[in-house]
Amino acid sequence: MHTTAHRSRRMFVRMATVTALLGATTTAAGAVAAAPRDDDGAKPTVVLVHGAFTDGSSWSGVIRDLHRSGYKAIAVADPLRDLRSDAAYVASVVASVKGPVVLVGHSYGGAVITNAAQAAPNVKALVYIAAFAPDEGESNASIGARFHDTIGKSVLPRPYTKPDGTTGVDLYIDPAKYAATFAADVPRSQTALMAATQRPITAEAVNTPSGPPAWKKLPSWYLVSTRDQAIPPAAQRFMAGRIGARTVELPASHASPVSRPRAVALLIRAAARNG
Numbered sequence: 001m002h003t004t005a006h007r008s009r010r011m012f013v014r015m016a017t018v019t020a021l022l023g024a025t026t027t028a029a030g031a032v033a034a035a036p037r038d039d040d041g042a043k044p045t046v047v048l049v050h051g052a053f054t055d056g057s058s059w060s061g062v063i064r065d066l067h068r069s070g071y072k073a074i075a076v077a078d079p080l081r082d083l084r085s086d087a088a089y090v091a092s093v094v095a096s097v098k099g100p101v102v103l104v105g106h107s108y109g110g111a112v113i114t115n116a117a118q119a120a121p122n123v124k125a126l127v128y129i130a131a132f133a134p135d136e137g138e139s140n141a142s143i144g145a146r147f148h149d150t151i152g153k154s155v156l157p158r159p160y161t162k163p164d165g166t167t168g169v170d171l172y173i174d175p176a177k178y179a180a181t182f183a184a185d186v187p188r189s190q191t192a193l194m195a196a197t198q199r200p201i202t203a204e205a206v207n208t209p210s211g212p213p214a215w216k217k218l219p220s221w222y223l224v225s226t227r228d229q230a231i232p233p234a235a236q237r238f239m240a241g242r243i244g245a246r247t248v249e250l251p252a253s254h255a256s257p258v259s260r261p262r263a264v265a266l267l268i269r270a271a272a273r274n275g
Contacts, residue, residue: 229253
């Protein structure tokens with residue numbers, strides 16, 4: 001469990017622009033200092049886990065920035081079928097990596113890394129990007145309901161047949177509402193493609209309770225998207241505070257890995273250096 005001393009080390013930075021974020025980092029005392037360069041020593045591998053209504057390509061800009069800084073990165077194809085099996089799949093990917101890993105989750109991917117890291121001893125830090133960070137017994141749906149999220153108004157259910165012959169329900173964002181709900185700060189030409197290629201998540205996945213959370217034993221970082229229309233910023237701040245995360249706030253939509261890749265990469269690099 002987090003101690004009071006651990007919580008006192010949380011660092012909260014409000015930034016008006018991406019430029020401010022890229023040009024600064026927080027110190028343990030909460031002051032702002034020039035962002036240090038990444039050292040030339042061995043760097044951890046960054047494993048990136050996307051959430052619902054998108055795919056691994058959402059990390060492309062982040063990966064380019066990480067590569068420029070000398071980091072290896074893997075964007076996992078999150079199955080989005082069931083929280084437990086999704087976490088097991090991600091844990092298997094992490095297990096294939098030699099050396100330490102910084103595990104990063106966006107949106108639903110945050111719930112996945114929360115569970116996957118329990119079975120991945122080489123994870124050194126967790127990074128949540130506008131992501132769910134559930135406690136044991138909580139589901140994404142229950143957290144959203146607690147903070148009165150409105151994404152349900154934009155979601156379309158589509159029944160599908162499971163391999164065992166039973167019926168499941170896939171959830172998509174209505175393409176006509178995709179930009180406003182998910183990616184309001186992304187060019188419309190790009191959001192049209194994102195809406196058309198979005199990967200659905202099952203209703204089962206968003207309602208599955210989390211197991212014991214890895215954030216209780218690992219250092220965590222959190223990026224709050226203050227203009228998020230999918231996960232309320234209040235919910236993000238609550239989760240970031242509860243897990244004792246070192247936190248930054250960014251004026252971005254839910255799709256911050258797409259619209260603000262350099263800022264996202266900067267936070268990941270901070271976790272890699274300090275985790």
